[in-house]
Amino acid sequence: MANSVLPTVDLSAFFNQGDKDGKKKATLEIEEACSEYGFFLAVNHGVPLELMSRALQVSKSFFELPDQEKFEYSLKPGATLPVGYLRSTENAAEKNEHFFMVLPTSTHNHCPSGFQQVLEETYPYFTNLALLVESIINDCLGLPPNFLKEYNNDRSWDFLMAHHYPASETDQSLGKTCHSDGNIITFVFNDGVEGLEVYKDGNWIPISPPQGTLVVNIGDTIQVMSNDKFKSAAHRVVRPRGRSRYSYAFFHGLGGDKMVEPLQHFTIKKGESPKYKGFLYKEYVQLRIRNRTHPPAKPEDVIGITHYAI
Numbered sequence: 099m100a101n102s103v104l105p106t107v108d109l110s111a112f113f114n115q116g117d118k119d120g121k122k123k124a125t126l127e128i129e130e131a132c133s134e135y136g137f138f139l140a141v142n143h144g145v146p147l148e149l150m151s152r153a154l155q156v157s158k159s160f161f162e163l164p165d166q167e168k169f170e171y172s173l174k175p176g177a178t179l180p181v182g183y184l185r186s187t188e189n190a191a192e193k194n195e196h197f198f199m200v201l202p203t204s205t206h207n208h209c210p211s212g213f214q215q216v217l218e219e220t221y222p223y224f225t226n227l228a229l230l231v232e233s234i235i236n237d238c239l240g241l242p243p244n245f246l247k248e249y250n251n252d253r254s255w256d257f258l259m260a261h262h263y264p265a266s267e268t269d270q271s272l273g274k275t276c277h278s279d280g281n282i283i284t285f286v287f288n289d290g291v292e293g294l295e296v297y298k299d300g301n302w303i304p305i306s307p308p309q310g311t312l313v314v315n316i317g318d319t320i321q322v323m324s325n326d327k328f329k330s331a332a333h334r335v336v337r338p339r340g341r342s343r344y345s346y347a348f349f350h351g352l353g354g355d356k357m358v359e360p361l362q363h364f365t366i367k368k369g370e371s372p373k374y375k376g377f378l379y380k381e382y383v384q385l386r387i388r389n390r391t392h393p394p395a396k397p398e399d400v401i402g403i404t405h406y407a408i
């Protein structure tokens with residue numbers, strides 16, 4: 099089965115004090131998966147399965163509402179963050195709608211009560227899991243203990259998105275076009291409907307994780323910091339015929355004022371040249387938001403991490 103190429107990593111050892119062998123095994127699997135694919139699947143990740151399915155139900159109920167009700171949650175003019183309801187424009191290359199949420203305590207959020215509850219309940223689990231996976235990645239990359247934890251100490255650039263990809267009928271447009279994520283680590287879960295594909299060596303690999311499994315992927319920031327040791331893989335969502343697809347993505351980011359650049363650990367210390375120019379995380383985030391709010395006419399003009407490649 100095509101799906102079996104992505105390893106499924108059991109994270110339970112990290113929730114059971116003392117299971118050293120389990121931690122070692124999972125760490126090695128994550129290291130291999132992140133250098134090879136930039137993606138892995140995670141089970142026993144600590145996020146309650148009941149909460150994941152309830153969150154998907156809330157999202158389905160929201161996206162089934164009449165347009166007029168959904169548009170009440172559209173981005174307010176002058177808003178500093180693209181929070182709330184967003185949908186693709188009529189002739190865009192992708193067809194989707196999203197609900198975008200930031201830190202539960204943020205006054206920027208503009209959520210109906212269902213999403214507010216999902217946000218408040220899921221956020222602590224995803225934040226803890228992200229800090230755990232980030233510390234495992236720190237070890238896999240051979241960085242000094244707690245390096246990423248200390249560098250990445252600002253949680254205000256993280257966000258949660260609910261996605262709906264309407265079923266494809268006659269048109270062939272994608273649910274989400276080929277992209278890589280700009281952040282540190284992303285967690286995705288969906289309703290069991292296929293559609294996510296990861297690009298590797300010229301092929302699109304379909305990823306259909308069993309329900310309750312999390313898809314974990316490395317973002318551009320780790321790719322840059324590790325000077326390409328870990329991959330931020332291109333991926334996309336194909337819209338299945340006749341079936342809508344629902345998913346959530348949690349994006350673990352970095353403080354906006356942090357500099358993102360290849361770390362000396364992967365350049366000077368290894369005798370390798372940096373593969374990227376340094377940039378502020380917030381600059382890259384702004385460029386990526388602009389890709390959405392003012393989509394360029396030509397797909398090749400969409401700004402991605404190669405913008406900083408040397």
Ligand SMILES: O=C(O)CCC(=O)C(=O)O
Nearest residue numbers: 261279286294335345347
């Ligand atoms: O819906 C999915 O399965 C993937 C979503 C995704 O790639 C993203 O939000 O960046």
Ligand SMILES: [Fe+2]
Nearest residue numbers: 277278279333
């Ligand atoms: Fe993505």
